[in-house]
Amino acid sequence: MSWETRFRLLRTSDSIESSRRDDILPTPPLSTVVLKSTSNPETNAGTENAVTVRHATVEFGGGRRSRDRVKAIDNVDIPIRAGERLALVGQSGCGKTTLLRVVAGLQSLTSGQCEHHNPGSTSFVFQQPALLPWRRVIRNVQLPLELQSGNHNAVSARDAATAALKEVELSDATRRFPYQLSGGMKMRVSIARALVTRPDLLLLDEPFAALDDLLRTQLGELVTRLWRAHRFTVVMVTHNISEAIALSDRICVMHDGRISSVLENPVTQSQRDASVERSEDVRRTPEFAEFYGVVSDQLREAAGT
Numbered sequence: 001m002s003w004e005t006r007f008r009l010l011r012t013s014d015s016i017e018s019s020r021r022d023d024i025l026p027t028p029p030l031s032t033v034v035l036k037s038t039s040n041p042e043t044n045a046g047t048e049n050a051v052t053v054r055h056a057t058v059e060f061g062g063g064r065r066s067r068d069r070v071k072a073i074d075n076v077d078i079p080i081r082a083g084e085r086l087a088l089v090g091q092s093g094c095g096k097t098t099l100l101r102v103v104a105g106l107q108s109l110t111s112g113q114c115e116h117h118n119p120g121s122t123s124f125v126f127q128q129p130a131l132l133p134w135r136r137v138i139r140n141v142q143l144p145l146e147l148q149s150g151n152h153n154a155v156s157a158r159d160a161a162t163a164a165l166k167e168v169e170l171s172d173a174t175r176r177f178p179y180q181l182s183g184g185m186k187m188r189v190s191i192a193r194a195l196v197t198r199p200d201l202l203l204l205d206e207p208f209a210a211l212d213d214l215l216r217t218q219l220g221e222l223v224t225r226l227w228r229a230h231r232f233t234v235v236m237v238t239h240n241i242s243e244a245i246a247l248s249d250r251i252c253v254m255h256d257g258r259i260s261s262v263l264e265n266p267v268t269q270s271q272r273d274a275s276v277e278r279s280e281d282v283r284r285t286p287e288f289a290e291f292y293g294v295v296s297d298q299l300r301e302a303a304g305t
Contacts, residue, residue: 049117050201050233051080051103056112058098072098074257075112082118085227085234085268087248089241089295091303095257096237097205100124103235104203118233120200121148125207129186131178138174141165141193148197164192167226184215188222195226202227204236208243216240217280220247241295246282251295255302263298267291 056076061069073095080086080103088096101107102114104124116122123144131140141161165171168188178186187207194202204223208216220243227234238244244251251263267287282288 048082049079050082050084051117051235052115053078053080053099053102054113054115056099056102056114057110058095058102058107059110071257073102076257076259078252078259078262080233080235081249082233083231084250085236085248087244087251088235088237088254089239089244089251089299090254091299092239094254096254098257099254100203100205100235100237103201116201118200121197122201122203123194123197123199124203125190125194125205127206127209129178129190131181131186131189133178135177136174137170137176137178137181137189138162138165140178140189141196144193144197160196161192164196165189167195167229168192168222183211184219187211187219191219191222191226195230198230199232201233201235204234206237206239209239216243217246223247241292241299242283245288245291245295253295253298253302260302261298263291263295265291 054077057074058072059069060072076095076099078086078099088099090096098107102109104122105114106124131137132143135143138158138161141164142157145157145160162171162174165174168191170185170188170192173181173185173189178189181189190207208219211219223234224247234247236244236247238247245265245267247268249265249268251265252259253261253263267282267285
């Protein structure tokens, strides 16, 4: 049974369960997509990369002539190391989100390949939380487990959701509905929903873009703490240079569908040993200011400005 079919069945059961409420709204798109890797763990034993993207090209447009087609990404090569945090930065329209969707398996390639080396699941967090309004917080977090298995164990799913909410510091909000949450709380629920399956790969498409700077920083620190605890691989899209530096081990600069440079991040190495607790502490260091200039220069050089 496909996850789309399971979701329709879950939506029907939720409607019955919520029949006493008259404010059921249309189904919004999920902010967290959970996918299973199709790779063979035996053939990938010992690899140091979580994902390898080779000669990846994505074209849009149905015309026969090449000038009628647009290349969203063009001959992209990038190994994504297991356990690292990789940030994709660049101007709007440079192909960042397309590459992220390729890694997630949500976008097919025109040519090239994207190989996953781990047998675990992938979670994708989008810009908007898009929580299901008729479900309480805990049942929103349970949803990926229900989609993964039609015969899920309700007790174990609830236990896993409770644990995930505790990790994002929302243990006291389990019985609330989304309309009772602030924007930051909704995004925490979205992150908990992504973590409930214990993914090996977490993909973030500017999930903090709509938040104020203070809340954005706090949620970035939350992701860092969760990464330290679970050591999943993270790939994130951001337009914010400071955020990219504070939350990544490498920064991939993109322009016009290509990777123009990949920069090792010297600033966050101490985070791997949990010696820096707050990203604000990182941002105040001379190394941060210096590397900010390097990334900014690379972006300008890639854009030809």
